[in-house]
Amino acid sequence: MRDAFERDLVAALPKLRRFALSLCRRGDIADDLVQITVEKAIVARDRFDPETRLDPWLFRILRNAWIDQTRRFATRGREVDIFDVPEAAMVDGPRVTESTLMLQKTEAALATLAPEHQEIIALVCFEEMSYAETAEILGIPKGTVMSRLARGRVALAEKLGIT
């Protein structure tokens, strides 16, 4: 029998794995990061306030575990396999719609942004964390989250020709 904490933890696994992949871009290391996160979460569960959302708390643990790993093994310069993101194509049959093209252009433009902009956009726009939750995960002030996000989106808009 699972309690609510365990149920929410298991339910968060796909999201955690997706976030881990965005950090390390390797399935095997991502799996280890998720496993380390689960272990740390269980050990620290008394420090989790059940009035708050579990996902941002878990994301913070996972990101810190990733930083610990990169620090300890100096992997920053290491070659890693590129995580192959399939084209964000919602293709119906052979016809490529305008919206599909726009998404592809958006994906391409996103890849040219500074890493810190991409990271914030991933957390707020893909993982749907609030500004405050993103600030918690990254350990930075909410104002910094907002200014980075705004600059990233302005840069994206300029690249896509959105005025």
Add this chain to the structure above:
Amino acid sequence: MNPTDFDDETLMAYADGELDRAAAQRVAEAEAADDALAARIAMFRQTGDLLGSLGAARPEAPVPGDLAARVEATLAAARGAPATAAPEAGSDRVVPFPVSAAPPRPRVTLALAASAALLVGAVGGVIASLAIRPDTGNGPGLALLDSPGIEDALGRLAAGERGAAGPGEVAIIASFLTRDGLFCREFEYDAPDSGTSVSVVCHEAGGWRTRFALVSSGLDDTGYAPASSLETLDTYLDAIGAGPTLSPEEEAARLSALGG
């Protein structure tokens, strides 16, 4: 451009629904009266929508069977153990890891397990009390930085390098900056009669100060490494806001700056 009092962050927050009701009302009124403002808000809305759609179209990351099994085993084992908060420094409480069910682990994690094994065994009472130290530098009983050759090795070796220091050997693990900008190094020191230690030292007030140390008084190659010992180190590193590993270039620059 923003012709009015609202900065980009406010307009973006408005578009994202992150403003409180009163602030949102003020922006809405200004939006209705000002085309340029409305266009700026529309840009934030549009990028928000595009990114949201992109996120929805991104592939999910389904959990492989191996990982699911490991998680289940961890949860089951934790249910059997008494509930606790973070493990105490130096205690031999072990977070239960599933053993036989674990798939082959990549090199990165194997190295983690190998260094944990060095700290196994006699992490006794005195050492445990030094494991999380207040930030006041060397304390009684830990003469690590007095050991011959260590200061020299710290000023000379790059991360990943090993070098002799007196009777033993220093292996630098990584250099990093704390959130206050202190230059720190994590290293292992292995000497015949004093066991193995892993330490974090930071350079301040003209010299290296030991901030953290875990010492085992002897190697025990039959023991199972307490995961708690490296968790203790990680907890300390989190607490000081330790940043990511410095690049070789930045590390070299900081080391040569110390030499003067």
